[in-house]
Amino acid sequence: MAFVEFRDVRKIYTMGEVEVAALDGMTFEIERGELVVIVGPSGSGKTTLLNMLGGMDSCTSGDIRLDGRLVSGFSDKELVQYRRHDVGFVFQFYNLVQNLTALENVELAAQICKNPLPAEEVLELVGLGHRMDNFPAQLSGGEQQRVAIARALAKNPKLLLCDEPTGALDYKTGKAILKLLQETCENTGRTVVLVTHNSAFCAIANRVIHVKEGRAGAVEINEHPASAEVIDW
Ligand SMILES: Nc1ncnc2c1ncn2[C@@H]1O[C@H](COP(=O)(O)OP(=O)(O)OP(=O)(O)O)[C@@H](O)[C@H]1O
Ligand SMILES: [Mg+2]
Structure with missing residues (x-):
């Protein structure tokens, strides 16, 4: 069993009579200790999936597992404990x-x-x-x-979740933050998930998951990820 598992996860937001499928059957896996880049265009469901994985919101259907535990089955009380002890968040602002x-x-x-x-x-x-x-x-x-x-x-x-952590920073500063996240992953063995619309970040990841319209598509494994210092965008 993988460290993180998403199985056919759906998240439907209802606004009046309109339903939006922010996640539309999303399936992917992440192994322990990986630096993962989840990349996709604006509106593809990146923040939504990070919120589900971080226990900040619950999904409409499907299974989300971390380290063998069924996060998508947690009660509100269990979610509070999970957010407190198991996940760390880094936001754009x-x-x-x-x-x-x-x-x-x-x-x-x-x-x-x-x-x-x-x-x-x-x-x-x-x-x-x-x-x-x-x-x-x-x-x-x-x-x-x-x-x-x-x-x-x-x-x-157990998991460091980062939503566009360089989004508000200039090029050089953004690069330094990417380097810090990469070093954190390498030196502490922590699993780091970084979501972004910037495909240049893919080169530094162990695993790249492409998302589009609420679904996960191609997955790439980099045997030799690049150092954050040498990528350009
Ligand atoms: N609370 C909400 N209520 C209604 N619709 C929502 C809500 N949150 C997100 N959505 C919709 O779900 C879809 C996915 O949104 P999400 O914020 O996950 O995209 P994203 O990939 O993070 O985009 P960005 O790169 O712009 O941050 C979008 O169509 C969005 O409008
Ligand atoms: Mg977002």
Whole structure:
């Protein structure tokens, strides 16, 4: 059994009389420790599938499994525990608490977990050991995203889920964040899932899953992924 499994997952949003199939029978697998890029055009269902995998919303039908557990069968109470302990999220716009310092933002997330990593250590790891006492507004976009990655990692999650993590950053900063995510995967053995519309990111992944109109299509396995440093877009 694969580490992550999506089996014929559907998510229907109903707006008045209109039904939108954001996920329309999505099936794919991810192995433990992989850096996975999920790529597809705007509206193809990338954020929706990440929300389902992260237990932030439930699917209409189908099976979602992580590490042998049926996430799509969880009760609301189980979902709270799952979001707390098993997954870390990184969003396009960081979502930091503005009136807490970098260190406090990371500590806040660590506090609710069973086996958190020390907040200072994780901030060192993302290269922000010297900016721990700064507030988000005092940090650049790239630095704020590093805090957000530290916050997710401090939870010591099974899965790191990233939704367009470089979307708000310039080219050079975006590349540095990709490199950090790639190193995180290589050095900690953590499974990292990155969704993007930028097909240039595919080269750095162990596994690439192409999505289109709510379905997963071709899957590519890169035996020798490129370093984030050498890709161009
Ligand atoms: N809460 C919602 N209510 C109704 N429709 C929704 C909702 N969320 C998403 N959708 C629809 O589901 C489809 C997939 O949306 P999703 O946000 O997953 O796309 P995406 O691939 O993340 O796009 P982008 O690259 O622009 O972020 C779209 O047609 C969208 O309009
Ligand atoms: Mg999206």
